[in-house]
Amino acid sequence: MSDNETLVDELLAGKHRALARVITKIENRSPGYRDLVSQLHEHTGDAEVIGITGSPGAGKSTLVDKMAAEYRDRGETVGVIAIDPSSPFTGGAVLGDRIRMASNRGDMDVFFRSMSARGSLGGLSTATTDAVKALDAFGKDKIIVETVGAGQNEIEIVKTADTVAVLVPPGSGDDVQMLKAGILEIADIFVVNKADMDGADRTVKELREMVHMQDSAAMAGHHGAGALASDDETEDDDEDGWEPAIVETVAKTGEGVDEFLATLADHAEWLVETGELEAQERQRYTAEIRTLLREDTASLLAEEIDARGGLEGFVDDLVARETDPYTVADELIEPLEECVRDRREE
Numbered sequence: 001m002s003d004n005e006t007l008v009d010e011l012l013a014g015k016h017r018a019l020a021r022v023i024t025k026i027e028n029r030s031p032g033y034r035d036l037v038s039q040l041h042e043h044t045g046d047a048e049v050i051g052i053t054g055s056p057g058a059g060k061s062t063l064v065d066k067m068a069a070e071y072r073d074r075g076e077t078v079g080v081i082a083i084d085p086s087s088p089f090t091g092g093a094v095l096g097d098r099i100r101m102a103s104n105r106g107d108m109d110v111f112f113r114s115m116s117a118r119g120s121l122g123g124l125s126t127a128t129t130d131a132v133k134a135l136d137a138f139g140k141d142k143i144i145v146e147t148v149g150a151g152q153n154e155i156e157i158v159k160t161a162d163t164v165a166v167l168v169p170p171g172s173g174d175d176v177q178m179l180k181a182g183i184l185e186i187a188d189i190f191v192v193n194k195a196d197m198d199g200a201d202r203t204v205k206e207l208r209e210m211v212h213m214q215d216s217a218a219m220a221g222h223h224g225a226g227a228l229a230s231d232d233e234t235e236d237d238d239e240d241g242w243e244p245a246i247v248e249t250v251a252k253t254g255e256g257v258d259e260f261l262a263t264l265a266d267h268a269e270w271l272v273e274t275g276e277l278e279a280q281e282r283q284r285y286t287a288e289i290r291t292l293l294r295e296d297t298a299s300l301l302a303e304e305i306d307a308r309g310g311l312e313g314f315v316d317d318l319v320a321r322e323t324d325p326y327t328v329a330d331e332l333i334e335p336l337e338e339c340v341r342d343r344r345e346e
Contacts, residue, residue, distance in 0.1 A: 004032050008039045011138055016111060019138050023113055026130045037130045043137035045281075047079075048268055051161030053147040058167035059193040063251035063260075064146050068110045070257055071142050077109040079135035079143045081128060084114045111140065126291060129160055158186045159287050162277060163267045165189040165260075168207060170200035184210065187244050188267050191260060195248035204246055211244050242270050297336070304332055 007025075010018035022040075025033045050067075052060050061082070068078045115128055128145065135143045147157055157164060166187040190207050192200055245263045249256035271277035305311055317323045 004036050004039070008036065011040070011134065012043060014139065019111060019134060020113075022134045023131045026134065027115055027127045029127070033130075037133055040133055040137040044133050045136065047132075047136040047140050047143045048163075048264075049132060049136075049143045049145065049161045050264060051145050051147070051157040051164040052167065053157055053164065054167030054191075054193075055169065056148070058169045059251045060146050060167055063167065063191070063193060063249060063257070064144055066251050066254050066257045067142075067144060067261065070254075070261060072110060076141040077139065078111070079138070079140035080110065080112045080146065081131055081135070081143070082112070082114045082146045083128065083148050084116060111135065111138075126288075126295070129288060132160055155183075155186060159284055162271060162280065163188045163264055165191050165264070167191045167193050168203060169194055170197045170203045184244075188242060189260070189263055190244055190246045192246065192248045193251050195256065196250045200248065204248060207246050211246070242267060242276075300336060301332060304335060308332075 007018050007022055011022055022036055024030075025036060052064055054060055064080060064082075068080060071078050113131065115131065132143055132145065145157060145160055164186045166183055166189070168190055170192060190211070192203050192207065194200070195204075245267075247256060247260045247263055249260055251257065268277075271280070314323070314328045318325065318328065
C-alpha cells in the first residue's frame with residue numbers, strides 16, 4: 001500500500017495526525033497531493049461550511065472560538081481554517097497555528113489550522129478548498145473558514161462556504177458606508193460584533209437600510225432570486241430568496257452567539273429546501289475546474305517557454321518589431337492546440 005493510500009485510510013479512520021499531514025501536503029503542494037485530494041473527494045459532501053469574514057479588528061477570531069465551543073457543547077465536531085497574512089520571508093502564515101482558540105485548547109474534536117494567503121491578501125487559494133475537502137472527508141460536522149479580511153478574500157470565500165457571515169464592528173457609520181458592493185452581495189448574515197459598544201444600534205440601522213436598498217437583481221448571484229424580500233411580503237414569497245440577516249453579538253462574553261448559530265442553521269435549512277445548496281455546489285465545482293485548467297495550462301506553457309530558452313528571445317524580437325505579441329502567443333500555444341485537437345479527433 002502506498003504512503004498516500006495509508007494516509008487516506010488513516011484520515012478516514014479518524015486519526016487527526018493523518019489529517020494534519022494531509023493538509024500539510026495540500027498546503028505545500030507536495031508530490032502526490034492531487035492524488036490524495038482525488039481519493040478523498042468521494043467521501044465529501046456532508047459537512048456544513050461556514051465563512052467568517054470582515055475587517056481586521058472586528059473580532060472574527062473570538063467569535064470563531066465561541067462558535068466552536070458551542071458546537072462542541074452540542075456534540076458536533078469542528079474544523080477551523082484561518083487564512084493568515086503571508087510572511088514576506090517564508091511564505092508561511094505570520095501568526096502560525098494561532099493559540100487563540102482558548103475555549104477549545106486540548107479538544108481534539110476542534111481541529112484548528114492556520115493557512116498562509118501565499119504572499120497575497122487577495123483570494124483563498126486552491127489549497128484552502130482542498131483543505132476543506134480533507135476536513136469534510138474526515139467527518140467534521142462544521143467547517144469554519146476565517147479570512148484575514150483584506151483584498152479579495154471576502155469575495156472569493158463564497159467559492160468555499162455554504163453560508164457567509166460578514167462581521168461589521170460598531171462605529172460612526174463610516175465602516176458601513178465603506179462596505180463594498182461585493183461584500184453586500186456575498187453576505188448571508190451580517191454580524192454586528194462588540195454590540196455592547198457605542199454606535200452598535202446605529203450600525204445595525206444603517207446595515208438594515210443598506211440591505212433593503214440593494215437591487216435584488218444585483219444580489220441574486222449568491223442569495224438566489226428575490227434575495228431581498230421586504231418584511232411585509234408573504235411567507236411564500238420569502239421562500240424564493242434569502243434576505244441577509246443582521247445579528248448582534250458580543251463574542252468576548254458569548255452574548256448573541258446562540259442567536260447567530262440559530263440564524264446559520266436557518267440559512268442551512270433554506271439552502272436545502274430551495275435547492276440552492278446543490279446549485280452552489282455545482283457553481284463551486286465549475287469554478288474549481290476552470291481554476292485547475294488555468295493553473296495546469298499555465299504550467300504546460302511555462303514548460304514550453306523554458307524548452308525554447310525563455311521569453312527573452314521573443315521579447316528581443318518584439319522590441320525590434322520583428323514580430324508581435326499575438327504571433328508569439330500563437331506560436332507558443334500551437335503545440336498544445338495540436339495535441340488537444342488530435343485527441344478530440346481520435
